[in-house]
Amino acid sequence: MSNKGILIVVSGPSGSGKGTLLQGLMQGNERIKYSVSATTRSPREGEVNGKNYFFVTREEFQQQIQSGGMLEFATYCGNYYGTPRRYVYDNLEAGYDVILEIDVAGATKLMEQGEPAVYIFIMPPSMQELKKRLVGRNTETNEVIEKRLNAAREEIAAAGRYNYIVVNDVIDDAIDKLKAIILCQKCKTVNMKYMIKEVLTDA
Amino acid sequence: MSNKGILIVVSGPSGSGKGTLLQGLMQGNERIKYSVSATTRSPREGEVNGKNYFFVTREEFQQQIQSGGMLEFATYCGNYYGTPRRYVYDNLEAGYDVILEIDVAGATKLMEQGEPAVYIFIMPPSMQELKKRLVGRNTETNEVIEKRLNAAREEIAAAGRYNYIVVNDVIDDAIDKLKAIILCQKCKTVNMKYMIKEVLTDA
Numbered sequence: 001m002s003n004k005g006i007l008i009v010v011s012g013p014s015g016s017g018k019g020t021l022l023q024g025l026m027q028g029n030e031r032i033k034y035s036v037s038a039t040t041r042s043p044r045e046g047e048v049n050g051k052n053y054f055f056v057t058r059e060e061f062q063q064q065i066q067s068g069g070m071l072e073f074a075t076y077c078g079n080y081y082g083t084p085r086r087y088v089y090d091n092l093e094a095g096y097d098v099i100l101e102i103d104v105a106g107a108t109k110l111m112e113q114g115e116p117a118v119y120i121f122i123m124p125p126s127m128q129e130l131k132k133r134l135v136g137r138n139t140e141t142n143e144v145i146e147k148r149l150n151a152a153r154e155e156i157a158a159a160g161r162y163n164y165i166v167v168n169d170v171i172d173d174a175i176d177k178l179k180a181i182i183l184c185q186k187c188k189t190v191n192m193k194y195m196i197k198e199v200l201t202d203a
Numbered sequence: 204m205s206n207k208g209i210l211i212v213v214s215g216p217s218g219s220g221k222g223t224l225l226q227g228l229m230q231g232n233e234r235i236k237y238s239v240s241a242t243t244r245s246p247r248e249g250e251v252n253g254k255n256y257f258f259v260t261r262e263e264f265q266q267q268i269q270s271g272g273m274l275e276f277a278t279y280c281g282n283y284y285g286t287p288r289r290y291v292y293d294n295l296e297a298g299y300d301v302i303l304e305i306d307v308a309g310a311t312k313l314m315e316q317g318e319p320a321v322y323i324f325i326m327p328p329s330m331q332e333l334k335k336r337l338v339g340r341n342t343e344t345n346e347v348i349e350k351r352l353n354a355a356r357e358e359i360a361a362a363g364r365y366n367y368i369v370v371n372d373v374i375d376d377a378i379d380k381l382k383a384i385i386l387c388q389k390c391k392t393v394n395m396k397y398m399i400k401e402v403l404t405d406a
Contacts (some may be wrong), residue, residue: 120390123398126405156402164387165395177390184367184387187323187380192368195326199359202329 005031005092006185007115009100011107012122013152015133017168021122022099024175025182033096035088038064041079054084072102072109097182104155111161118185120178121162125169127152208234208300209388210291210318214310215325216355218336220371224325225302227378228385236299238291241267244282257287275305275312300385307358314364321388323381324365328372330355 012018026032038054040061049055056064061080064070073082083100091098100117102110107119124130130152134145159165164181168174185191215221229235241257243264252258259267264283267273276285286303294301303320305313310322327333333355337348362368367384371377388394 121392123395123402126402128405153403156399159399160392160396162392164390165392165398166390167395167398177386180383180386181390183380183383187367187369187384189324189363189365189368192326192370193363195368195370196359196362199326199329200356202331 003095005033005095005097006182007088007092007098007100007117008182009102009107009110009115009117009119010122011102011104011120011155011162012168013124013130013155014148015130015137015152016122016124017133017171017174018101018122020171021166021168021174021178022101024171025178026099031095031097033087033091033098035083035098035100037081037102038070038084039079039081041077041081071100071115072106072113074103074105104158104161108158108161118164118181119162120164120166120181121159122174123156123159123165123167124152125167206298208295208298209385210295210301210303210320211385212303212305212310212313212318212320212322213325214305214307214323214358214365215371216327216333216358217351218333218340218355219325219327220336220374220377221304221325223374224369224371224377224381225304227374228381229302234298234300236290236294236301238286238301238303240284240305241273241287242282242284244280244284274303274318275309275316277308307361311361311364321367321384322365323367323369323384324362325377326359326362326368326370327355328370 010018010022022034026034036050036054038056038061040056040058043049043053043055047053058080061082064082064084065073069085070082071085071088073080075081083102083106088098088100110117111119124133127149131145131149134140134148140148166174166177213221213225225237229237239253239257241259241264243259243261246252246256246258250256261283264285267285267287268276272288273285274288274291276283286305286309291301291303313320314322327336330352334348334352337343337351343351369377369380
């Protein structure tokens with residue numbers, strides 16, 4: 001019997017609303033765990049170890065890389081960021097679905113490694129809408145927003161690599177789609193084949 | 204832009220509860236059409252042409268076969284049964300999802316023809332439960348029930364050919380799974396790829 005959870009890799013540009021969608025997806029669902037990344041950068045004010053990130057030293061991180069403890073990792077502004085393999089695998093083994101929110105580069109690495117997962121790309125309904133959302137945050141300079149929009153264009157151009165594309169236009173609709181994608185995986189014949197034997201041998 | 208509907212082929216043994224599930228799936232959903240089969244057998248009392256079946260003559264049916272008008276067909280007790288291609292394709296083209304409720308033999312033919320569809324098998328939770336449901340109907344002799352159970356075993360053994368297996372244990376859960384499978388197809392990258400171009404060229 002296949003009780004293992006499903007690894008759900010989610011990417012999407014800054015401003016696509018990934019965070020809100022994932023919160024909505026996880027709300028009240030105890031069968032889903034969110035994979036917390038490890039990083040060597042210092043915690044910012046209010047950030048909690050084990051919740052926002054696992055804050056580790058350079059040495060600890062490098063040791064983890066060498067022992068195969070990182071599912072994927074990257075460096076950004078001189079700091080390491082990565083996904084501790086153990087948390088993910090332990091939870092999958094225990095039957096939880098695990099969400100991995102990572103960027104296109106990280107997700108592409110996992111695809112290339114042949115990591116069995118459902119790859120989902122969160123798409124803004126339009127570039128105008130994305131810009132509106134980024135400007136509406138009122139926290140970034142025009143220059144930063146322009147950079148984010150350019151990064152977004154690059155990420156969106158890579159969306160074709162993913163298994164599913166969910167357009168985040170109406171939030172509740174997009175959450176329903178994420179839920180449907182997960183429930184649908186559970187019904188795949190490859191995950192349900194054990195039932196054929198189970199039903200045929202029960203009488 | 205991909206506005207075409209999805210062809211949903213549903214099979215499952217007598218007593219699996221297919222009919223109830225499909226009713227629940229279609230209730231209040233105007234985007235789904237149910238494909239009505241054609242047959243050369245005479246209408247039974249209360250059966251309505253175009254609703255239960257399209258009742259046609261042998262000559263009409265054979266003519267349809269020869270002109271490629273039947274998506275699949277079979278003979279049973281000396282009568283023809285088949286799926287008129289036109290109703291299915293016209294509705295798919297118009298953007299409706301179309302449900303085709305056919306037996307394993309018919310579904311297998313469609314798979315072999317490479318018919319693009321989502322193939323779903325409705326599975327009883329157990330043979331005991333299936334028997335209970337068939338006996339509970341109080342309409343069949345023991346002999347007929349035994350025949351149905353044997354047919355069910357054969358059909359269940361073929362469930363591995365389908366894309367999805369939905370166990371009909373709790374009806375509402377099973378309906379949710381059918382809905383999820385359909386919604387999930389719409390999010391597949393192959394069906395959403397147009398959005399990449401659309402978003403990237405909008406600004």
